[in-house]
Amino acid sequence: MDISVVIPLFNEDESLxxxxxxxxxxxxxxxxxxxxxxxxxxxxxxxxxxxxELRAVNPRIKGIRFxxxxxxxxxxQVGFQKAQGDVVFTMDADLQDRxxxxxxxxxxxxxEGYDLVSGWKQKRKDPITKTIPTKLYNAVNRxxxxxxxxxxxxxxxxxxxxxxxxxxxxxxxxxxIPVIAKAAGFRKIxxxxxxxxxxxxxxxxxxxxxxxNGFLDLLTITFITKYMKRPMHFFGFWGVIFGMxxxxxxxxxYFLKLLGMTGLTSEYFISTHIPALFFAMITFLFGxxxxxxxxxxxxxxxxxxxxxxxxxxxxxxxx
Numbered sequence: 534m535d536i537s538v539v540i541p542l543f544n545e546d547e548s549l550x551x552x553x554x555x556x557x558x559x560x561x562x563x564x565x566x567x568x569x570x571x572x573x574x575x576x577x578x579x580x581x582x583x584x585x586e587l588r589a590v591n592p593r594i595k596g597i598r599f600x601x602x603x604x605x606x607x608x609x610q611v612g613f614q615k616a617q618g619d620v621v622f623t624m625d626a627d628l629q630d631r632x633x634x635x636x637x638x639x640x641x642x643x644x645e646g647y648d649l650v651s652g653w654k655q656k657r658k659d660p661i662t663k664t665i666p667t668k669l670y671n672a673v674n675r676x677x678x679x680x681x682x683x684x685x686x687x688x689x690x691x692x693x694x695x696x697x698x699x700x701x702x703x704x705x706x707x708x709x710i711p712v713i714a715k716a717a718g719f720r721k722i723x724x725x726x727x728x729x730x731x732x733x734x735x736x737x738x739x740x741x742x743x744x745x746n747g748f749l750d751l752l753t754i755t756f757i758t759k760y761m762k763r764p765m766h767f768f769g770f771w772g773v774i775f776g777m778x779x780x781x782x783x784x785x786x787y788f789l790k791l792l793g794m795t796g797l798t799s800e801y802f803i804s805t806h807i808p809a810l811f812f813a814m815i816t817f818l819f820g821x822x823x824x825x826x827x828x829x830x831x832x833x834x835x836x837x838x839x840x841x842x843x844x845x846x847x848x849x850x851x852x
Contacts, residue, residue, distance in 0.1 A: 768827030779817025
């Protein structure tokens, strides 16, 4: 099969007939063998009933319905597991992505050798309350994770099949799939400018909580991709830094007291009415706590059933 299109959806019953018709038209015009995998993430409208009606007309439409709402990451993960195409696409179900770009994505994967191609909505049709947070989020992400994409969270993406079969998406990590793919060794990541259409039906699912959660997830994915198998390098580094600062301050205070510099020591540094002593003690203890956390993380990691699980691209002369 040439192409799998994985589409997570939540309460998008009005958009589905038009979306699937546009995808079908593009696939047939280019002679692609394809499937459309629609993952209903616990919709409360007629989305599942509409999917059943559409499949009766086009058997290439396949569906998965969650018992309740689990989130976009869960929907994508299940869709990736079922996908059979050589190139796997993801699209949003709100008609803001144009299927007409599919051949351009496909060419970049199959002919130009990209592992992952992300859409770039250069001219967004979203309200300013969504565009400004998105620009800020993308700028921070480029600095922190080194993945040079202008629109990391664009739902319109294409992947070489091996990419989606090698990664795991959970929680709210769907927005960081390029970072996860890069950490897994898929480094040829590109982007394609795509046309963005204003929402035709329904309402946006974007809110302030998603913006804030995005930055919390940024911290999580940065730690996971860089320190999953060596947590002591993270906790140990900061533990030593804080421990040295606290230890230096405590030693300095004690040394000054031994010298009898009471005017400076007892009245400023050692006095319980001044926070300097407490700051030094807390900093020193915090450094020790970080070191202990690093050791515990190493012990947990070394006893994990996945401690020696590594992605292997190819075998030569081995099963």
